[in-house]
Amino acid sequence: MTTSRWPSIVPGLDEIAFGGDYSPEQWSAEVCEEDIRLMHEAGVNLVQIGIFLWAAIEPAPGEFDFDPLDRMLDRLHRADIRVSVATPTAAPPAWFFRRHPEALPVKRDGRVLGIGARESYCPSSPAYRAACERFVTALAKHYQDHPVIVMWHLNNEYGVQVGPCYCEQSAVSFREWLRERYTTLDGLNAAWGTTFWGQHYYDWDEIQPPRLAPMPVNPSQRNDYFRFTTDEYARCCRLEADIVRSVTPGIPVMTNFADPVETGYLDYWRFAEEVDVVGIDTYLMGNDPRPHIGLAFAGDVSRGVARGRPWLVNEHSTSAVTWQTHNVAKRPGEMRRNTLAHIAHGADGALFFQWRASRFGSEKFHSAMLPQAGTSSQVWRDVVALGADVRALTEVRGSLVQAQAAVLWHWPSWWAMQSGYQPTADHHYEERHRAYYEALWNLHLTTDYLAPTDDLSRYPLVVVPSLYLTSQEAAANLRRYAEGGGTVVVSYFSGIVDENDHIHDGPYPGALRELLGVVTEEFHPLRPGDTVEVAGLGARTDVWSERVVPAGAETIETFGSGPDAGHPAITRNTVGSGSAWYVAAKLDAAALTRVLRRVTAEAGIVPAVPVGADVEAVRRSGPDTDYLFLINHDAERSTTVTATGRDLLTGVEHDSGQVPLEPSGVVVLAQRRA
Numbered sequence: 227m228t229t230s231r232w233p234s235i236v237p238g239l240d241e242i243a244f245g246g247d248y249s250p251e252q253w254s255a256e257v258c259e260e261d262i263r264l265m266h267e268a269g270v271n272l273v274q275i276g277i278f279l280w281a282a283i284e285p286a287p288g289e290f291d292f293d294p295l296d297r298m299l300d301r302l303h304r305a306d307i308r309v310s311v312a313t314p315t316a317a318p319p320a321w322f323f324r325r326h327p328e329a330l331p332v333k334r335d336g337r338v339l340g341i342g343a344r345e346s347y348c349p350s351s352p353a354y355r356a357a358c359e360r361f362v363t364a365l366a367k368h369y370q371d372h373p374v375i376v377m378w379h380l381n382n383e384y385g386v387q388v389g390p391c392y393c394e395q396s397a398v399s400f401r402e403w404l405r406e407r408y409t410t411l412d413g414l415n416a417a418w419g420t421t422f423w424g425q426h427y428y429d430w431d432e433i434q435p436p437r438l439a440p441m442p443v444n445p446s447q448r449n450d451y452f453r454f455t456t457d458e459y460a461r462c463c464r465l466e467a468d469i470v471r472s473v474t475p476g477i478p479v480m481t482n483f484a485d486p487v488e489t490g491y492l493d494y495w496r497f498a499e500e501v502d503v504v505g506i507d508t509y510l511m512g513n514d515p516r517p518h519i520g521l522a523f524a525g526d527v528s529r530g531v532a533r534g535r536p537w538l539v540n541e542h543s544t545s546a547v548t549w550q551t552h553n554v555a556k557r558p559g560e561m562r563r564n565t566l567a568h569i570a571h572g573a574d575g576a577l578f579f580q581w582r583a584s585r586f587g588s589e590k591f592h593s594a595m596l597p598q599a600g601t602s603s604q605v606w607r608d609v610v611a612l613g614a615d616v617r618a619l620t621e622v623r624g625s626l627v628q629a630q631a632a633v634l635w636h637w638p639s640w641w642a643m644q645s646g647y648q649p650t651a652d653h654h655y656e657e658r659h660r661a662y663y664e665a666l667w668n669l670h671l672t673t674d675y676l677a678p679t680d681d682l683s684r685y686p687l688v689v690v691p692s693l694y695l696t697s698q699e700a701a702a703n704l705r706r707y708a709e710g711g712g713t714v715v716v717s718y719f720s721g722i723v724d725e726n727d728h729i730h731d732g733p734y735p736g737a738l739r740e741l742l743g744v745v746t747e748e749f750h751p752l753r754p755g756d757t758v759e760v761a762g763l764g765a766r767t768d769v770w771s772e773r774v775v776p777a778g779a780e781t782i783e784t785f786g787s788g789p790d791a792g793h794p795a796i797t798r799n800t801v802g803s804g805s806a807w808y809v810a811a812k813l814d815a816a817a818l819t820r821v822l823r824r825v826t827a828e829a830g831i832v833p834a835v836p837v838g839a840d841v842e843a844v845r846r847s848g849p850d851t852d853y854l855f856l857i858n859h860d861a862e863r864s865t866t867v868t869a870t871g872r873d874l875l876t877g878v879e880h881d882s883g884q885v886p887l888e889p890s891g892v893v894v895l896a897q898r899r900a
């Protein structure tokens with residue numbers, strides 16, 4: 227990842243980015259003039275243009291008409307509003323597919339996806355790549371000297387809607403990818419365990435994508451297909467990045483990733499290496515009973531994708547979206563808290579989808595900075611006030627979030643657990659992660675997300691929810707960490723298989739058996755609706771139970787009922803000068819909070835500052851100043867926090883030691899370090 231090339235995520239901007247996707251092509255010149263005036267009123271300093279403009283700019287192959295975009299960019303330049311120009315390659319024109327129907331993506335069951343929406347392309351298609359190359363080259367050259375451009379926005383949410391493509395070209399590219407990975411067919415046959423169900427391959431051309439089959443396809447093959455898919459989309463991204471970097475080496479390259487906790491298709495650890503700026507599109511889920519925790523979770527994983535450095539909220543919403551089943555509007559104050567929470571979690575920019583609500587198309591009911599109700603609306607007034615808030619935080623830019631805990635996040639484990647024929651269909655990777663995150667949130671701990679082989683040494687606590695696929699390298703990493711004094715908490719269904727999805731030698735939990743000091747004799751998944759008790763915790767859990775036999779670890783809690791009654795549910799193993807806990811039950815966030823409270827008390831881990839139940843406290847540190855974000859998620863009760871500092875949002879100096887927080891209030895304290 228090349229993020230460190232840039233002192234600020236958007237060097238051409240001297241403030242936190244504030245603005246959104248802007249589609250002037252949907253509006254008249256008069257409306258666009260009004261847009262500029264209103265953008266000034268709201269404090270907009272960055273807009274993203276051109277995301278779906280391919281068909282408008284290139285009406286026929288090789289014929290380019292940049293005039294309308296030129297006019298718009300000139301207008302924005304005169305108005306001193308910066309622009310992130312998009313390569314519109316997520317929406318190739320209809321004429322392209324007429325010439326190249328083979329570039330349409332194919333689903334596992336052979337269904338070809340059509341045009342008329344967006345993101346309907348196969349990432350392996352040579353015709354698609356050639357068309358992207360031609361378009362992006364023309365675009366970059368046309369705008370290479372335009373002073374208004376401060377960032378390139380490549381494509382839009384690579385792979386999010388389609389994921390893997392299963393067409394014939396993808397099959398060809400997959401074979402090439404496999405040849406590079408395994409060199410020999412013997413290597414591939416061994417890695418895929420093809421002696422099972424008689425799948426031995428004698429010729430590379432016999433290999434197919436894991437298309438729909440009568441039963442679950444080979445899980446090793448399937449996981450490789452997801453790896454391949456990440457690489458294919460990343461290649462498309464690199465193709466464009468190489469072009470714009472060669473033409474405009476001074477302008478950073480960004481692509482917008484979808485919310486990493488919602489999107490499982492691509493390995494963002496790997497993909498993020500392609501870009502200078504990690505942009506994330508993150509939306510509240512209306513069915514989340516504690517949506518601010520979902521949002522903090524997404525923020526922390528996003529910062530992980532950016533390897534701890536500041537990231538960009540490339541899209542979020544002022545209020546309702548359109549793609550959920552029930553598109554719930556935000557409550558009063560929620561947008562402000564959401565945006566400021568993203569900045570607390572390390573974002574150096576807060577952009578919205580979108581500037582002005584569309585009058586037509588599939589997203590006409592989507593909220594916007596300027597809603598259908600226009601400027602006489604609460605949303606607009608809140609947007610204007612938010613613009614001022616964001617500007618008041620300018621000095622926070624570039625500071626780094628200070629976390630007290632790390633969680634290991636691993637897309638290949640997520641993929642592998644979806645391959646079918648698992649011990650239970652009710653165990654879900656993202657559910658376990660969310661439960662652990664919520665417990666850490668309840669303890670007011672800030673969490674960094676890391677890849678399993680990353681350096682863990684600076685964290686007092688490492689949490690490992692369902693690291694099903696654990697390489698020997700990852701296992702050794704965790705062991706080294708614990709031996710050196712770290713505290714590890716591992717959930718059930720971790721350490722089970724290696725990179726090829728082969729069960730590790732010996733009993734479960736395989737690669738983590740020694741670290742945890744336990745042996746699992748058998749999994750005892752529960753029938754739907756059945757629950758078991760975890761005795762000392764006063765908790766009942768569903769989905770999972772397993773027979774744990776201590777092999778060095780001490781038993782902390784036992785199952786109180788069910789198939790493993792009387793046997794360990796939670797254990798603790800001393801490893802070097804550290805410890806490794808094993809949680810064999812599917813505890814909910816409340817019960818996990820009790821477990822982690824005990825773990826953190828024992829390890830002496832404390833939050834950034836002590837706060838009340840619904841208050842979020844996150845610290846970002848700059849070269850000589852800390853920024854303590856305090857967010858009260860309780861809309862009814864005020865509270866106080868023991869802290870000092872100057873609130874950047876109001877200018878008030880809090881020197882009494884007690885900082886009042888209104889219901890839904892946010893305070894950002896600048897604290898000079900001695």
Ligand code: GAL
Nearest residue numbers: 382383507541547548579592
């Ligand atoms: C994003 C997408 C935007 C818009 C938005 C609506 O996934 O990038 O173009 O569709 O969702 O919430």
